[in-house]
Amino acid sequence: MNNKRWDVLYINATAVTCAGDAQSAYGIIENAAIGILDGKICWLGPEATLPNLPALLSDHIIDAEGRCITPGLIDCHTHLVYAGNRSHEFEMRLKGATYEEIAKAGGGIRSTVSATRAASEDELFEQSLKRAKALVANGVTTIEIKSGYGLNLETELKILRVAKKIGETLRITIVPTFLGAHTVPEEFHGRADDYIHYVIEEMLPRVAEENLAKRVDVFCEKIAFSLAQTEKVFAAAQKYNLAITCHAEQLSDSGSAALSAKYNAQSVDHLEFLSKKSVAALAQSGSVAVLLPGAFYFLREKQLPSVDLLREHKIPIAIATDCNPGTSPTTSLTIMMNMACTLFRLTPEEALLGVTRHAAKALGLLQTHGTLELGKKADIALWDIKHPAELAYQIGGNTCMGVSTFLTN
Ligand SMILES: [Zn+2]
Known part of the structure; x- marks a missing residue:
């Protein structure tokens, strides 16, 4: 007292x-x-x-x-700093356009990268602040924000500076994550290894030097980076004492969850294709499983993450918005709680823990946040x-x- x-x-x-x-x-x-x-x-x-x-x-x-x-709720996986939106692409798709036609019309992640590169830091801040404010209005007081729509040094740093400014402006906790290895940018087309080298040798040292990120993330998937490329980034992140997280097993069972466990990842995220072997590795590493029902819903996926397997191995489950313009354009964490229950069959109690206690653990903040x-x-x-x-x-x-x-x- x-x-x-x-x-x-x-x-x-x-x-x-x-x-x-x-x-x-x-x-x-x-x-x-x-x-x-x-x-x-x-x-x-x-x-x-x-x-x-x-x-x-x-x-x-x-x-x-x-x-x-x-x-206060914790949104432990977002890409909320980006410019523009992809509603046009959404409309094209629903009118029957194919993925190739959309790509040819300049759609897909490339359009977000171009818009984010072209936006001034102030414009990017104004657009992103609106989304952060919407999350806060819905009970959120801690937001993880990933870079990854810059894919060059200048823009990745700009995104991370904007993330920091959002935290200062709204007086909330921001956990910035460097996701340079989000996808291979156009100028490195067909040269993913060269791009990974650029991420490790040029971007990561500057991000660490300017103290702009606490964690490093990789999108490990056939359409993004291989297991070997992912491991290179993790090993480099460790050298700078940055925590590790991973976009893992979203579209295929690539072994990325087990690799993340080997590097004591704070969290492994998505996990629709998580295998029995990988879940045992996660149980050992103490990583949190972050489920992202918004992307599952938006992409009309069929493969459900195995919640039973996670429960059986007592892996803490977190829920996040994955707020991003391509696959989860949402700023409501409570709707994600609903989707986690309706789509993934979590209980409302598990869903609440998923945006509080377990989300805090996913960000390494459980000592101070989440309960x-x-x-x-x-x-x-x-x-x-x-x-x-x-x-x-x-x-x-x-x-x-x-x-x-x-x-x-
Ligand atoms: Zn994501």
């Missing part, structure tokens, strides 16, 4: 701590009070056990009127709901009444 008066005191809340045990992972405290001091949770428990009258504890009391308070617990950062979301299952139950709409982030640095 601190004698100093608390900055904020929430009362009459249904606190969904997400810090419960296996029996009740929601960790609900009814009629709860939450005290905030210096940006951290300094008191948490049933209101009846507060050490004093609320008015004597804080000048700033918020009555939740029985509504749910959860940890309502004493001493953790006071990232809080207040919802106009009485039970947390409502978060995954509803399709669209927005019940978030606001978030508190109490930036401490």
Whole structure:
């Protein structure tokens, strides 16, 4: 107990701590009070056990009127810094255009790369900030942001600087990830090995030197980079003490999850084609499995990620938007929770843990984020709901009444 008066005191809340045990992972405290001091949770428990009258504890009391308070949500996989959009391509496809016709018309990832290269840093910031604001309005207080639509040194650095500025502007936690190895850019067509060399020798050292990323990601897939190329990038990332994550087993079983496990990846993401052998490797490495139902839905995929296999091996499952213009143009993490339940058959409780506790672990932030617990950062979301299952139950709409982030640095 601190004698100093608390900055904020929430009362009459249904606190969904997400810090419960296996029996009740929601960790609900009814009629709860939450005290905030210096940006951290300094008191948490049933209101009846507060050490004093609320008015004597804080000048700033918020009555939740029985509504749910959860940890601020964490979107642990996004590509939200990009310019333009691909609605035209979406429309062409639905009018019957083939992939080749769209590519010839300048569509696909190349169009996003061209638009992102052409945008000034300010334009890129303005366009991306809107998406980040939409996530925050839907309860998100931590966003992972990947580069990967620049594919040259100048633009990759620009994207990562924009990501940092978004965090400063919205006073939220941003985890920047360098995804230079997203796809082979046009100027390296047919020379993927040369491009990987450029990523490792030219881009990565600058990203590390300017401290613009905390993690390194690779899109390991037939249409992107091979296992051998992926491993080269991971080995280089380790030299710079950057954490590792991977776009793995989305369209085929390439062995990328097992490779990521070998490099102690924080997370492996997508995983529709995860094999039994790879899941055992993940269990050993402690990596989080990040499922991305938005891309699964948008691409009308058929191969479901094996949630049973992940449960069996006790691999923590996180859910994210994968916010990107090509395969998951969404800024609603709660709709992703719904899709994770309807498409992948997660329970609403698993879906909530997937955007709080397990998403924090996926970003290496579990010590400070992802649950309502004493001493953790006071990232809080207040919802106009009485039970947390409502978060995954509803399709669209927005019940978030606001978030508190109490930036401490
Ligand atoms: Zn992605």
